[in-house]
Amino acid sequence: MAQKPSLPKGTRDFGPAQMLKRDYILNTIRSVFKKYGFMPLETPAIENLSVLTGKYGDEGDQLLFRILNTGDFLKKTSAGDYEEGAKALSPKIAEKGLKYDLTVPFARYVVMNRGEITFPFKRYQIQPVWRADRPQKGRYREFYQCDADVVGTGSLICEAELMAIVNEVYTQLNFNDYKVSISSRKVLEGLAALCEVSDKFTAFCVILDKLDKIGEERVAEELSTIGVSSQNLEKLKELLNTTGSNQEKLGTFREAFVNSEVGLAGLDELSETFEHLKGLKVTTDQIIFDPTLARGLSYYTGIIYEVKPTSISMGTITAGGRYDNLTGVFGMEGVSGVGISFGIDRIYDSLEELNLFPETNSDITQILITNFDKESEAHALGILAKLRSKNIKAEIFPEAAKLKKQLNYANNKGIAHVLMVGSREIESGEYVLKNMETGDQQTATIDALANLLS
RNA sequence: GUGGUUGUAGUUCAGUUGGUUAGAAUGCCUGAUUGUGGUUCAGGAGGUCGCCGGUUCGAGUCCGGUCUUCCACCCCA
Numbered sequence: 001m002a003q004k005p006s007l008p009k010g011t012r013d014f015g016p017a018q019m020l021k022r023d024y025i026l027n028t029i030r031s032v033f034k035k036y037g038f039m040p041l042e043t044p045a046i047e048n049l050s051v052l053t054g055k056y057g058d059e060g061d062q063l064l065f066r067i068l069n070t071g072d073f074l075k076k077t078s079a080g081d082y083e084e085g086a087k088a089l090s091p092k093i094a095e096k097g098l099k100y101d102l103t104v105p106f107a108r109y110v111v112m113n114r115g116e117i118t119f120p121f122k123r124y125q126i127q128p129v130w131r132a133d134r135p136q137k138g139r140y141r142e143f144y145q146c147d148a149d150v151v152g153t154g155s156l157i158c159e160a161e162l163m164a165i166v167n168e169v170y171t172q173l174n175f176n177d178y179k180v181s182i183s184s185r186k187v188l189e190g191l192a193a194l195c196e197v198s199d200k201f202t203a204f205c206v207i208l209d210k211l212d213k214i215g216e217e218r219v220a221e222e223l224s225t226i227g228v229s230s231q232n233l234e235k236l237k238e239l240l241n242t243t244g245s246n247q248e249k250l251g252t253f254r255e256a257f258v259n260s261e262v263g264l265a266g267l268d269e270l271s272e273t274f275e276h277l278k279g280l281k282v283t284t285d286q287i288i289f290d291p292t293l294a295r296g297l298s299y300y301t302g303i304i305y306e307v308k309p310t311s312i313s314m315g316t317i318t319a320g321g322r323y324d325n326l327t328g329v330f331g332m333e334g335v336s337g338v339g340i341s342f343g344i345d346r347i348y349d350s351l352e353e354l355n356l357f358p359e360t361n362s363d364i365t366q367i368l369i370t371n372f373d374k375e376s377e378a379h380a381l382g383i384l385a386k387l388r389s390k391n392i393k394a395e396i397f398p399e400a401a402k403l404k405k406q407l408n409y410a411n412n413k414g415i416a417h418v419l420m421v422g423s424r425e426i427e428s429g430e431y432v433l434k435n436m437e438t439g440d441q442q443t444a445t446i447d448a449l450a451n452l453l454s
Numbered sequence: 455g456u457g458g459u460u461g462u463a464g465u466u467c468a469g470u471u472g473g474u475u476a477g478a479a480u481g482c483c484u485g486a487u488u489g490u491g492g493u494u495c496a497g498g499a500g501g502u503c504g505c506c507g508g509u510u511c512g513a514g515u516c517c518g519g520u521c522u523u524c525c526a527c528c529c530c531a
Contacts, residue, residue: 004504009522059529062455101531129531134455136525145531206529295530316531343531372489407491422489436491 010133010141018348020361025344025351026126028172029146032165033124038148041123043105045130049097055104055329057298063131066094098130102147103299103326103339110151110337111330119152119335138315138346147320149339151327156269159303159322160276162340166307166318167282169342175356177311181290184270184303185321187253188294190263194239194256195223195232202298209294211240239291246274246289253291269303299323302338309350317346366453367417367433368410369396370403380421383431383446390450410436417453 007013014022046067053061069075073093081089099105102125110117126146135141148165150158163180170178192204207222220233228236235256242252250267257263270289277284295304302322309317320340327335351357367387369380380396387394395415397406410418420432433449434441444452 004502006504006522057529063529131530132455133530134528135523139530143531319531341531346531370489403489404487404491409491411491418491420489424489432489434490439490439492441490 008141010135010139012140012142020363021351021357022344022348023363024357024361025173025347026144026146029169029342029344030124030126032169032172033146033148035168036122036148036161036165038122038124041106041109041125042127043099043102043109043125045098045128046096047099047105047108049091049095051108051330052097052100052104055299055326056100060100060298063133064100065098065130065132066090067096067098068094069096099127100131101129102127102145102341103149103323106147106149106339107151107326107337108330110335111327111332114332117152120150120155120158121152122148122150124148138349140345143343143345146342146344147339149337151335151337154324154336156272156303157276158338159269159273160280160282162320162338163273163277163287163305164280164282165340167286170307173347173351173356174358175347175351175354176286177354178286178307178309178317180287180305180307181293182270182273182287182303182305183289183291183293184266185295185301186262186266186269187291188266190253190257190260190266191236191239191291193260193263195228195236197223197227200226205294208292211292246284246287247271249289249291266302273303295319295321299326301325302336305340309354312350312353314346314350314353316343317350318342361414364393365395365413365415366393367395367419368406368413368415369394369419369421370406371397371400372403372422373400376421376423376426379426383419383421386446387450387453390454392450392453407434407436419449 049064049066052064056063076092077089081092106123106125110121124147126144128142128144130142133139133141148162150161163182166180170176188205188208189198189201191208192198192201195204197204203226204223207219207226210222211219216237220237223233223236224230239253239256242249244252250271254264254267257267274284274287277287293304293306295306300321301324304321305319306316307318308314318340320338322336322338324336325333326337327333369384369387371377371380377396377400384394384396397409407418409415416436418434418436420434425431430443430445431449432441432443433452
């Protein structure tokens with residue numbers, strides 16, 4: 001009995017038209033990564049769960065896809081485990097999982113290959129990741145991340161270069177409606193100290209992060225529930241309402257953080273990063289110091305940033321930050337890293353919504369050769385080889401069909417030119433080239449026509 | 455994970471208080487045009503109404519479950 005096939009929730013097929021556009025984004029990002037000195041790396045889709053769990057916070061652990069052990073997966077369990085529930089049973093029946101991001105597997109790779117790696121190590125990685133999230137617009141269960149990370153140096157030049165990459169990628173994609181929010185976990189620590197809730201740092205961050213979503217009043221309400229006094233709320237409110245340039249805002253924060261060593265360190269790092277950006281000739285109009293930026297992933301320790309489109313409703317399209325000790329959990333201390341991740345599925349959705357994909361795509365076949373009958377077909381194969389030797393993307397219609405069908409094929413596939421190869425042309429040595437957009441036709445030798453196309 | 459929402463030709467959608475043979479547009483195929491597509495005209499094919507079950511003389515329509523879509527939380531690329 002035939003059944004209708006279906007896809008798992010939150011996954012998609014990408015047809016040729018979509019893949020051409022995805023490749024356009026991917027190729028852009030990849031070429032920029034290479035230009036900045038990053039080298040490629042790939043890691044497996046599956047990792048041991050011991051590598052993945054505990055790196056993304058409790059929420060993250062919940063979103064990991066777990067892979068049932070092969071064979072008799074009940075082998076290591078007892079009836080008692082079942083009684084204790086899913087949480088106790090899960091690690092005994094599933095020891096591997098799909099990777100959740102590219103940063104943690106990268107840290108694992110660095111630790112395992114520390115002997116062969118020359119530091120600072122700059123790598124880029126473009127692969128799918130999986131999250132058992134509930135899908136929504138711009139949120140999928142399988143999606144691609146494009147990461148660039150530098151490990152083995154604490155230099156803020158890296159942060160600035162990653163910002164430069166953001167600037168260059170989106171400039172090349174002709175996408176300008178975005179803003180970069182930048183801050184530092186240390187600034188958040190300073191704010192938490194100011195509010196005297198350093199012991200509830202994580203909760204503090206989560207609440208603060210909601211500011212632009214739920215507003216000042218509700219943030220104040222929630223902050224008071226974790227013990228922020230009304231006096232401190234006033235101080236915080238005044239500080240966060242600071243306006244002005246990035247430098248002016250940093251100055252105001254500096255005054256407020258006089259008693260917070262870590263807070264001041266965060267501000268210094270931000271200032272230095274902005275200096276480096278100036279040195280790199282990166283315009284900072286779209287980069288905004290946003291002290292409420294929190295970022296969920298628990299491994300970040302220093303500067304953090306996030307890119308969001310401004311003219312459409314879309315989540316974060318690029319994000320990252322510095323993590324001082326991600327390799328520490330794998331037994332390699334004292335290696336600082338900083339990275340960035342482009343979410344190409346959301347970039348795709350954004351470009352689509354804003355109609356920013358270029359109309360023509362250089363990956364499309366340039367010329368289709370017709371197929372009228374066996375004799376012309378044999379002749380056409382030679383022409384095909386000749387065109388390809390000149391690096392022209394060419395194909396032949398693989399069977400003798402009605403010309404109408406062949407032209408339709410070219411039309412639907414977006415092929416710009418059709419070369420008629422029939423007895424008339426073979427006899428004269430001059431071929432009819434049809435421009436599918438204008439409908440114009442011209443007659444010339446293959447060499448002359450090839451020159452027109454290449 | 456919580457709450458809501460969606461599903462009918464390849465696609466986008468109609469389908470009345472439950473009542474004969476489920477429609478349109480578009481796309482596809484054939485012909486008008488034996489070597490000229492994207493325009494026009496004529497004809498044709500295409501549907502287990504997401505899936506499973508229930509109520510009913512009768513279900514695309516009502517009920518339950520399930521899968522999927524989108525949305526709000528949560529969180530995130």
